[in-house]
Amino acid sequence: MDNQQTADLWGTAGAQLRLQVSEAIWNMYFAGVTQLSRSEQRIVLGVPDAVVKEKIEERFLGLLRSVLSESSGKPMEVVLDVSHAPAVEVSPDRQPEFGMSSADSGTFEANPTGSALNATSSGGGGSLPDNVVDLTTYRPQPEQSE
Numbered sequence: 001m002d003n004q005q006t007a008d009l010w011g012t013a014g015a016q017l018r019l020q021v022s023e024a025i026w027n028m029y030f031a032g033v034t035q036l037s038r039s040e041q042r043i044v045l046g047v048p049d050a051v052v053k054e055k056i057e058e059r060f061l062g063l064l065r066s067v068l069s070e071s072s073g074k075p076m077e078v079v080l081d082v083s084h085a086p087a088v089e090v091s092p093d094r095q096p097e098f099g100m101s102s103a104d105s106g107t108f109e110a111n112p113t114g115s116a117l118n119a120t121s122s123g124g125g126g127s128l129p130d131n132v133v134d135l136t137t138y139r140p141q142p143e144q145s146e
Contacts, residue, residue, distance in 0.1 A: 009043060010035035013064075013071040020063065029056055042077040043068055053080045 014033065018026050032048040047053045056064065057080065068076040 009038055009068065009072055010045060013068045016071060017064065017067045020067070021060075025060075028052075029060065036081055041074060042079065043072075044079045044081050047080050047082055050082050053082050056080060 010033070014030065017030060021030070029052055032052065034046040036044040036046045038044070047056065061078065065076060065078050068078060
């Protein structure tokens with residue numbers, strides 16, 4: 001097998017896979033996938049994070065194997081690797097984004113339960129804009145029966 005075929009397996013298989021899944025699925029799970037290495041019967045694909053890896057393994061691994069095997073002409077073992085994902089580092093002098101003022105910038109850390117985010121603002125007010133609901137304190141109102 002020549003180097004061109006080896007290098008292009010994910011490109012070829014990915015193009016075929018993209019035709020078989022919705023645009024939303026492609027963008028959510030496969031757009032960030034890269035080919036890290038390949039041997040005759042094994043391909044290592046880099047995925048952006050552990051959540052994407054888990055979802056691909058749970059929902060799409062059979063389809064992914066099938067498309068890769070079809071593109072290579074032989075059964076392929078698929079390994080998903082998140083260790084290559086770059087760490088995201090935010091420096092204190094980072095420019096505010098999405099219309100935030102410097103008073104709105106802050107740090108965000110995972111809740112120990114992993115179920116929500118806690119935000120600590122470096123700004124003074126600490127209140128949210130009117131169009132934002134604080135889900136950590138939101139309680140839906142019971143339906144009124146007539």
